[in-house]
Amino acid sequence: xxxxxxxxxxxxxxxxxxxxVTVLSGDEIGRKLLVRREGNADGGESxxxxxxxxxxxxxxxxxxxxxxxxxxxxxxxxxxLPVEGQEWDLLIDVHVPQEKLVIVGAVHIAIPLVSFARxxxxxxxxxxxxxxxxxxxxxxxxxxxIRSWPDEALQEMNLNESSYVVTLTHDEKLDTPALICALDHxxxxxxxLGSKRTHAKRVTALREAGVSDEQISRIHAPIGLDLxxxxxxxxxxAILAEIVQVRNRSKEAGT
Amino acid sequence: MKEILxxxxxxxxxGKQVALATVVQVYGSAPRPLGAKLAVSEDGAMVGxxxxxxxxxxxxxxxxEVMETGxxxxxxxxxxxxxxxxxxxxxGGTIEVFIEPLDW
Numbered sequence: 001x002x003x004x005x006x007x008x009x010x011x012x013x014x015x016x017x018x019x020x021v022t023v024l025s026g027d028e029i030g031r032k033l034l035v036r037r038e039g040n041a042d043g044g045e046s047x048x049x050x051x052x053x054x055x056x057x058x059x060x061x062x063x064x065x066x067x068x069x070x071x072x073x074x075x076x077x078x079x080x081l082p083v084e085g086q087e088w089d090l091l092i093d094v095h096v097p098q099e100k101l102v103i104v105g106a107v108h109i110a111i112p113l114v115s116f117a118r119x120x121x122x123x124x125x126x127x128x129x130x131x132x133x134x135x136x137x138x139x140x141x142x143x144x145x146i147r148s149w150p151d152e153a154l155q156e157m158n159l160n161e162s163s164y165v166v167t168l169t170h171d172e173k174l175d176t177p178a179l180i181c182a183l184d185h186x187x188x189x190x191x192x193l194g195s196k197r198t199h200a201k202r203v204t205a206l207r208e209a210g211v212s213d214e215q216i217s218r219i220h221a222p223i224g225l226d227l228x229x230x231x232x233x234x235x236x237x238a239i240l241a242e243i244v245q246v247r248n249r250s251k252e253a254g255t
Numbered sequence: 256m257k258e259i260l261x262x263x264x265x266x267x268x269x270g271k272q273v274a275l276a277t278v279v280q281v282y283g284s285a286p287r288p289l290g291a292k293l294a295v296s297e298d299g300a301m302v303g304x305x306x307x308x309x310x311x312x313x314x315x316x317x318x319x320e321v322m323e324t325g326x327x328x329x330x331x332x333x334x335x336x337x338x339x340x341x342x343x344x345x346x347g348g349t350i351e352v353f354i355e356p357l358d359w
Contacts, residue, residue: 002267002357002358002359003359004359005357005359008256009260009263009264012256012257012260013257013260022277022353022355024279024329024353025329029326029327030326030327030355030359032359052359076288076289076290077289078279078280078289091277091279091290091353093277093290094290095256098257121258
């Protein structure tokens with residue numbers, strides 16, 4: 001009992017992309033199949049593996065093909081699938097990994113940013129090597145507070161399309177290595193705090209480190225939508241608004 | 256889904272039956288997308304949402320029945336539907352919800 005559900009829950013907890021196929025009508029109503037990708041998740045020829053049963057082999061094969069498409073589009077769909085003269089009413093429920101906001105720099109702006117992001121359902125991580133900034137007092141509300149060098153911490157994370165990275169330290173020694181690491185992953189958003197002049201200096205440093213202009217253009221800087229605000233809360237809101245905009249536009253583009 | 260897992264786990268650990276309601280079709284404007292979920296325990300507690308508030312109580316009733324019969328069902332809530340009119344799907348859309356016992 002609940003064996004398949006536990007496998008689904010485990011996939012979700014491990015931030016793994018997966019699809020649950022459910023038969024919505026007929027004699028086999030309620031039957032399920034869990035479909036996951038195998039091997040390398042980012043690109044290339046990835047195959048899928050299925051657990052569970054829909055009660056019919058031909059149906060299962062057709063459902064797995066549909067699920068593979070839905071996984072690629074990262075989109076839940078309802079399909080009517082004709083198999084051997086019968087129409088099957090199926091839901092292909094795609095679970096995308098938990099969205100994660102990684103904040104480099106336990107600075108003042110990060111405090112409201114964590115609050116707003118959590119309200120939107122994002123898992124929040126703050127990384128800073130400086131013990132005066134990264135305190136439990138300031139960040140009691142964050143999901144994870146990591147006291148280490150940001151690039152080292154980022155290297156350890158499973159950064160994917162559902163991860164958003166922002167650098168807020170104003171300190172090149174912390175921000176630049178973190179940006180290089182983030183650019184090395186297929187993350188959904190990268191933003192860097194700082195004026196146009198600061199960013200121009202940053203671009204030079206990144207180029208010197210061998211990062212291509214194409215990669216550098218993935219960085220949103222100056223960070224955030226232009227709301228005209230100055231306070232930490234207003235800047236945090238502008239950053240999060242931009243993340244939501246980028247996220248939603250890329251979802252639309254994927255359909 | 257992730258946000259409802261902890262409650263489901265607690266209910267199951269306590270030996271309670273659980274039913275799951277999932278939005279499987281959205282017509283017109285509806286507040287919750289395809290795949291949105293509501294979990295209901297056998298004593299009527301709920302977590303998650305399928306409509307942003309307007310049809311939850313009706314869905315909980317269906318979920319309690321589904322736990323009793325052990326048989327999943329497909330339910331439609333919308334303007335054309337009298338029940339939905341009573342529960343007030345104010346947004347004007349129609350949604351179809353699949354309600355099933357969590358026994359898989």
